[in-house]
Amino acid sequence: MALTVLNYHSVQDVADTSFPWVVTKNSFAAQMQLLKDNHIAVLDVRDLRTKSDLQKLVRSKSNTVLLTFDDCFADNVDNVLPILKTHNFDATFFCVGKTVSEISQDSDWTTKGEYNHNTLKCMNIAQLKALSEGGFTLGFHSYSHQSLINASPDTLDQEIHQTVQQLAQAGITTEMTFAAPYGVYQNRRTVRCLTELLQQHGYYSAFLGKSGHTTSWDNLLCMPRIPVLGPHTMSDFEGILKGQKMMYFFMKDGYKVVRFKLMGR
């Protein structure tokens, strides 16, 4: 086990007990310090373009991590970028097309109940541009942020293509890497259709909701990730890096994480 793709969302000053996808700034800083202290290499998604890149990495002895952030929340600008810059760590941010605008847009994922916060803002065009010009990788997270698990091929095609044109028109440099909102991994037919479309559109990597550590037989267009959540302790985080599997139990009411269970490899 040598490659772990970590998946973050919002990073805020204070914890939010009803929303496990918020990691506090202090926890995030401590987690990045732990990577640094343990000499864990932080790669960029651009380092993983071919199957042989992946195989070399997974077979290597040294532990490597890839940092990914979904949704391009505006809080990442103040609470994530300075910490990454301190350590000189690369990271990939996945942006949602409908939030790309001159002004910061509210993330309105509340319509489906998944995100219980109206006030979370997404990055505006200037912030997305600064991110990419600052050397960070900007990838795609669909246009509408709707669940694509049962989407038709036409919808999938639009969702992976529309934002590419939009960001190009805004003069923002991007990489052809994709993260599916909410994941589609449970639907094999969608995974097959989506990976074909991603390939046709020139994507070289994608994260479709598969969870776990990366293995040498993983498909670059369906790579696994491990979510880092607010309730994780530092020892949970160390467990993730050591290859321990983690199970999550979510309750529908308030999206509280009721129990974490660490399992052996």
Ligand SMILES: [Zn+2]
């Ligand atoms: Zn998302």
